[in-house]
Amino acid sequence: MFESSLKQLGDALRAKKISSVELTQLYLDRIAKLNPELNAYITLNPEASLVQARAADVRLAAGSAEALTGIPIAQKDIFCAKGWLTTCGSKMLHNFVSPYDAHVIQQFNNAGAINLGKTNMDEFAMGSSNETSHYGAVKNPWDKARVPGGSSGGTAAAVAARLCAAATGTDTGGSIRQPAALCGISGLKPTYGVCSRYGMIAFASSLDQAGPMGRSAEDLALMMNTMAGFDERDSTSLQRDKEDYARDLDKPLTGLRIGLPKEFFAEGLGSDVAQAVEAAIAEYKKLGATVVDISLPNTRLSIPVYYVLAPAEASSNLSRFDGVRYGYRAPDYGDIADMYEKSRAQGFGAEVKRRIMIGTYVLSHGYYDAYYIQAQKIRRLIAQDFTEAYKHCDVIMGPTAPSTAFKLGEKGDDPVQMYLSDIYTIAVNLAGLPGMSIPCGFGDNNMPVGLQIIGNYFDEARMLNVAHQYQLATDWHSRAPQA
Amino acid sequence: MILYKPYFNKVFAMSLSTQDVEKVARLARLAMTDAEIETTRAQLSGIFDLIAEMQAVDTTGIEPMSHAQDLSQRLREDVVSETNQREAFQAIAPQVEAGLYLVPKVIE
Numbered sequence: 001m002f003e004s005s006l007k008q009l010g011d012a013l014r015a016k017k018i019s020s021v022e023l024t025q026l027y028l029d030r031i032a033k034l035n036p037e038l039n040a041y042i043t044l045n046p047e048a049s050l051v052q053a054r055a056a057d058v059r060l061a062a063g064s065a066e067a068l069t070g071i072p073i074a075q076k077d078i079f080c081a082k083g084w085l086t087t088c089g090s091k092m093l094h095n096f097v098s099p100y101d102a103h104v105i106q107q108f109n110n111a112g113a114i115n116l117g118k119t120n121m122d123e124f125a126m127g128s129s130n131e132t133s134h135y136g137a138v139k140n141p142w143d144k145a146r147v148p149g150g151s152s153g154g155t156a157a158a159v160a161a162r163l164c165a166a167a168t169g170t171d172t173g174g175s176i177r178q179p180a181a182l183c184g185i186s187g188l189k190p191t192y193g194v195c196s197r198y199g200m201i202a203f204a205s206s207l208d209q210a211g212p213m214g215r216s217a218e219d220l221a222l223m224m225n226t227m228a229g230f231d232e233r234d235s236t237s238l239q240r241d242k243e244d245y246a247r248d249l250d251k252p253l254t255g256l257r258i259g260l261p262k263e264f265f266a267e268g269l270g271s272d273v274a275q276a277v278e279a280a281i282a283e284y285k286k287l288g289a290t291v292v293d294i295s296l297p298n299t300r301l302s303i304p305v306y307y308v309l310a311p312a313e314a315s316s317n318l319s320r321f322d323g324v325r326y327g328y329r330a331p332d333y334g335d336i337a338d339m340y341e342k343s344r345a346q347g348f349g350a351e352v353k354r355r356i357m358i359g360t361y362v363l364s365h366g367y368y369d370a371y372y373i374q375a376q377k378i379r380r381l382i383a384q385d386f387t388e389a390y391k392h393c394d395v396i397m398g399p400t401a402p403s404t405a406f407k408l409g410e411k412g413d414d415p416v417q418m419y420l421s422d423i424y425t426i427a428v429n430l431a432g433l434p435g436m437s438i439p440c441g442f443g444d445n446n447m448p449v450g451l452q453i454i455g456n457y458f459d460e461a462r463m464l465n466v467a468h469q470y471q472l473a474t475d476w477h478s479r480a481p482q483a
Numbered sequence: 484m485i486l487y488k489p490y491f492n493k494v495f496a497m498s499l500s501t502q503d504v505e506k507v508a509r510l511a512r513l514a515m516t517d518a519e520i521e522t523t524r525a526q527l528s529g530i531f532d533l534i535a536e537m538q539a540v541d542t543t544g545i546e547p548m549s550h551a552q553d554l555s556q557r558l559r560e561d562v563v564s565e566t567n568q569r570e571a572f573q574a575i576a577p578q579v580e581a582g583l584y585l586v587p588k589v590i591e
């Protein structure tokens with residue numbers, strides 16, 4: 001049952017071969033057994049999950065079930081879910097029981113999916129290893145001495161260890177794709193604006209985007225059908241016609257033009273990762289694709305640009321945490337400024353404070369033009385690189401991350417080294433393009449390698465097709481770590 | 484290990500002073516001990532070395548890109564769309580009384 005696809009689970013539920021209560025309980029039992037070591041979940045609420053499962057069974061019996069009705073889905077703890085503790089990985093929100101649902105959560109609730117639990121994450125989604133979580137690091141199920149990636153590391157570990165059928169993530173600079181790569185699962189960051197940000201705790205609003213993480217492209221397509229959609233409460237939500245993201249899964253890849261950016265295969269890429277990615281490209285050629293050499297000349301600038309823009313937006317977004325209306329308040333304080341300063345100092349972790357400091361600095365008087373405006377200008381150059389590239393190819397491929405999963409604690413003391421692990425993913429967020437990662441083999445120490453597929457705006461259905469055809473021809477996506 | 488050598492380190496390297504960091508911490512409303520100020524100063528200097536690479540790029544005539552899609556913001560009718568949920572919202576507040584959020588006295 002734990003290896004079944006979402007479609008197979010849906011079929012089994014509708015055929016009454018298993019009830020949603022039984023299926024949910026199976027997952028809860030597996031979580032109880034395996035999660036204490038992996039730490040993939042921050043909050044479980046079996047009673048709430050089973051209430052939803054019973055309602056789903058009523059709907060299944062009535063014949064009004066949808067594709068995901070009755071299926072247990074884990075939610076990244078960045079999504080507000082009514083009645084659920086929603087911490088965003090931070091001490092600041094250690095007691096925040098959300099009074100409302102995020103739009104994405106509503107979409108799953110409307111579909112009759114089961115909220116199986118809230119997954120661990122880097123604090124406020126700031127991190128690439130899941131080590132900045134106030135609730136402890138997550139272990140990579142393939143090697144528990146290694147990180148799962150981040151910031152959606154709990155989700156990636158939960159999917160890889162079969163502790164949920166599929167799950168949600170969010171991606172500001174690679175936070176869906178990089179952990180998907182490091183844990184050997186599939187993940188999609190949609191075009192900016194496709195999934196509503198309402199109720200998704202804000203990090204860098206011009207970059208944040210929710211997306212699905214799962215065991216196959218086919219599963220991601222079903223998840224997208226539920227997650228995506230216009231929502232007037234997010235001012236950047238896009239008004240578009242409803243799409244069936246699974247519509248093109250079965251199309252052949254004959255004639256597909258794959259762009260390979262030379263900057264993605266240059267100095268800094270691990271040879272084990274390069275080998276697996278090149279083997280995947282060779283497989284695509286067998287499937288009828290052709291390869292085009294392209295250039296994204298400003299790739300290396302994406303890191304400095306990101307580490308100006310994302311902290312700038314974060315410093316503004318996180319100013320709401322002041323110990324007044326919700327969340328952590330310091331136990332002892334003098335005047336109101338002292339209360340703000342102590343509550344924030346004690347409630348935020350080191351990486352979050354670091355980024356608030358960077359953001360405050362680059363937005364401050366005298367530095368605004370030199371840093372913030374300059375970064376926004378280079379952001380346009382980076383986006384234009386992609387526009388130029390897509391004149392010559394349909395999708396862009398390369399590695400998702402420069403190396404496989406590193407050891408816990410290995411990069412803890414050096415924020416700059418940690419930031420560099422996002423070199424291949426950040427530019428996609430800056431441009432607002434969709435990107436995904438699918439497993440394409442194993443590298444050093446038998447750790448999974450991810451292939452990144454970057455599409456043009458709104459090309460998610462084609463990317464899922466490209467990923468699905470590869471997954472029909474290979475079995476990397478169905479490999480599972482030993483429990 | 485990722486090999487990455489910022490090109491313009493030496494030219495644009497900037498070091499933040501203790502006073503700079505103290506000022507930013509004050510603006511950001513973050514209490515910091517002297518030891519934290521010093522650690523932060525060292526780490527931020529490293530990060531700004533990374534960021535300094537941007538300064539050498541010629542961006543004359545390039546419009547700043549503030550958003551992924553160049554769309555104008557939607558407007559909505561100026562009507563009430565939310566219901567009053569004061570009790571639910573204040574149930575999770577650190578300190579409330581008679582429907583009001585309590586903070587230390589601001590005006591003497």
